[in-house]
Amino acid sequence: MRFAGAITGFALALAACAATEPDPEPEVGRALYAQYCVICHGESGRGDGVLARDLPVPPADLTGLAARNGGAFPWSDVMAKVHGYAGRAHVMPEFGTVLTGPTVMWRDEAGTRMETPAGLLAIARYLASIQA
Numbered sequence: 156m157r158f159a160g161a162i163t164g165f166a167l168a169l170a171a172c173a174a175t176e177p178d179p180e181p182e183v184g185r186a187l188y189a190q191y192c193v194i195c196h197g198e199s200g201r202g203d204g205v206l207a208r209d210l211p212v213p214p215a216d217l218t219g220l221a222a223r224n225g226g227a228f229p230w231s232d233v234m235a236k237v238h239g240y241a242g243r244a245h246v247m248p249e250f251g252t253v254l255t256g257p258t259v260m261w262r263d264e265a266g267t268r269m270e271t272p273a274g275l276l277a278i279a280r281y282l283a284s285i286q287a
């Protein structure tokens with residue numbers, strides 16, 4: 156049960172903070188990104204993954220999410236898209252079925268408390284940390 160205990164501790168640590176506060180577990184989001192996203196969006200997040208050139212539409216530059224949103228990281232939009240966003244040409248996969256597991260409460264940009272999978276929030280926090 157040590158594994159379950161670690162997950163619970165992670166969820167509680169996240170639950171205590173708003174998404175915009177420093178991530179207590181930054182390596183979790185980085186590891187999930189490496190596992191699921193690097194192949195298209197690349198190590199840098201700029202859309203230069205090994206699969207990128209074979210796709211009909213280029214993977215988005217994930218270091219420019221804040222810049223393209225007037226300088227504010229679009230937390231809710233990013234999480235909605237990663238969770239289940241068909242996107243252009245249905246190239247960007249939906250990760251809602253993969254990023255399941257324990258949920259945490261976080262506050263969105265408007266201060267509304269939202270329940271969301273811990274892994275999804277961890278990826279969003281990682282992306283927020285690599286903004287240009």
Ligand code: HEC
Pocket residue numbers: 187188191192193194195196206210212213214215217220233236237241242243244245246247248250278
């Ligand atoms: C199979 C390749 C592929 C994988 C794997 C992939 N993406 Fe994408 N992603 C894309 C493509 C292509 C686009 C842009 C085109 C579109 O809208 O479909 C995109 C768009 C996005 C967007 C929207 C960007 C914007 O400007 O609104 C976000 C956010 C995103 N991806 C995050 C992720 C994350 C996080 C992961 C890993 C959990 C991931 N993607 C995995 C191909 C991929």
